[in-house]
Amino acid sequence: MTVLSGHLDHAPAGDTVRLWYGNRQIKTLLSATGDFKLVVPGLRATTDASFSYARQRTRLYLSPGDQLRLTLDFARFDETLKYTGRGAAANNYLAQMLWRFAGAHPDPGPEQQRTPTTTPAQMRSLTDAFRQRQQAFLASYAAAHPLTPTFQRQAALDIDLEWARLLLDYPGYHRYAAKQAAVLPTTYYNFLQQLPRQQLNEQATREPVLRFLSAYGGRLLPDGPLPADPAEARRLYAVATAELGAHQARDWAMYQLLSFQLNDNVAAVVAAYPIFRAQNQDSTLARNLRQMLQAQLRLQQGQLAPAFTLSNHQGRPVSLRDFIGKVVYLDFWGTWCAPCRQEMPALTALVRRFAGRDVVFISVAVNDPEDKWQRVLAAEQLTGLGQVQLRSPDSTVPSAYQVTAYPTYLLIGRDGRLRRVPAPRPAAGAETVAALEQALQE
Structure with a gap:
């Protein structure tokens, strides 16, 4: 049996503690004393999870049989988050990474350091240095705590994905902040070749991978909406295949890109869908996109509003x-x-x-x-x-x-x-x- 329990000091009363894992959610009310307990049913393999309360959220790494206890001061959520019990080592690493590199800790990341005048070379330098600090923290933490080899490989991949995401976000940031497109060297996107393709494909549905693939959509469409032209969809597939390989990561990248176009650019998705269906290797993705496309077509102006x-x-x-x-x-x-x-x-x-x-x-x-x-x-x-x-x-x-x-x-x-x-x-x-x-x- 896998259990997550805990105590939240100074937490607002009356809200619900939620835990997401896979496509499941379990929840319970926080007690008047700030305590909770969640029994996780049906957990047969190690998985990423997410804990939330009152719009605060943090990542978890759950394994069958874990007996985790979480404590924190809600007013200083990231800073005070701590785990004890079986499974604590991996989750304390995630908590400390969040505090050190994504919270209010005084180690600024590239998103805080970049400015409208930051050049591509300077952005690469900032991002490389940030990645090295994260890698050094992982190495020192692993030397002092019992992390499994599987978790260490996943943690290293997540650092690489965040590094790549920051580099992918730079052209869009520069266009917005500097009011003009960045002049990128022809080799700018070569960093994508450094990512481990096998791990990307094996873990394509994990949140850190999907976040990276979402940012990759900006690399494919840097200048705005997708044109309603099948030839453009073929070109994007060719680029994604060259940079990500002809496997799950590429298909999920294209799936996300087309899904994001559905609300405001349905004609382009109609034009691209036959190419997506023919190219992608996951029939479930093709079916899901087809169903979303059909639903969106039913929501065009002049169609009957769905009854309820x-x-x-x-x-x-x-x-x-x-x-x-x-x-x-x-x-x-x-x-x-x-x-x-x-x-x-x-x-x-x-x-x-x-x-x-x-x-x-x-x-x-x-x-x-x-x-x-x-x-x-x-x-x-x-x-x-x-x-x-x-x-x-x-x-x-x-x-x-x-x-x-x-x-x-x-x-x-x-x-x-x-x-x-x-x-x-x-x-x-x-x-x-x-x-x-x-x-x-x-």
Whole structure:
């Protein structure tokens, strides 16, 4: 049996302790004294995991039979995070790496040191030095603690991936910060050849690898959206094959790149999909991308909005079809989502502006415990005239609308067909008002 327990000093009360591993999640409430215990079912192999509480998060490395105990002072989360018990050595390494190289520790990384005038050569020097400091820490920690060879290889790979990600991010940073493209030497991307391809392919679905592959998408498309041209998709596949090999890492890189294009550039994904299906070696990726593409095509302007029925704050079922004949401003949000909460004053102002007109404001809270949702609705006075508050206890409804970020807003016409996907946010002010006025006239 694998167990993670712990104690959080000075933690905000009333939130949920969550542990993700693989595609599973387990959770429990933090006790009034700051204690928790999670029994991890079905863990048959060592895996990466993630622990979170009240929007703070940290990585874990779990093995079957681990008996980990976590302690920390919530006010100094990264600095005080510590583990004891079986499995502590690997997880204390991860905690110390986070504190030393990604937290508030006084060892700045390249992202803190670079400036708009940093040249490619200077960025390489900064990044190489950062990598060397991380490698030295891993070596010294491994000499003093019982880390398994498998974990040491994985930790070394993660250092290399972060090094490569920083170098991949540099051209995009320079374009944004210096307002012009960086002049890269022809050999700039040769660092990709130093990465261990076999490990990349074996671990292609681990979070550090996927983060690197996401950054690699910027190397493939440095100048913006993917053109809706099959020849361009073939060219990108050729580049990725040369730099990553014709295996899982390449296929996941292309899968992520095309997935990110779906919301705003669906025509390009339609053009690229046959090449992706023919080239990639993972039929599951092809099927997943096809399903997402089909769902996105159903969400184009003029298509019928996906039907749903959910319970409102009074426990009564409410269906989208109940509002045929009215314009619907649909909002997917969560009480756990800070940007969502920031939009609330502007949303309330919109509701007041369109009071008495044929506009219905529907807010769907996603993955929120009902008691917390009800408390926020009452505290923020969000159940007034013109607002329909619904709760989606799982991801079924947001998935039908291809919601990948929160908040997400959509505008539905009187005929039940999509008018704006996505719609402007409430805080967009005049743009949002104009979109609603136009929908009322159609």
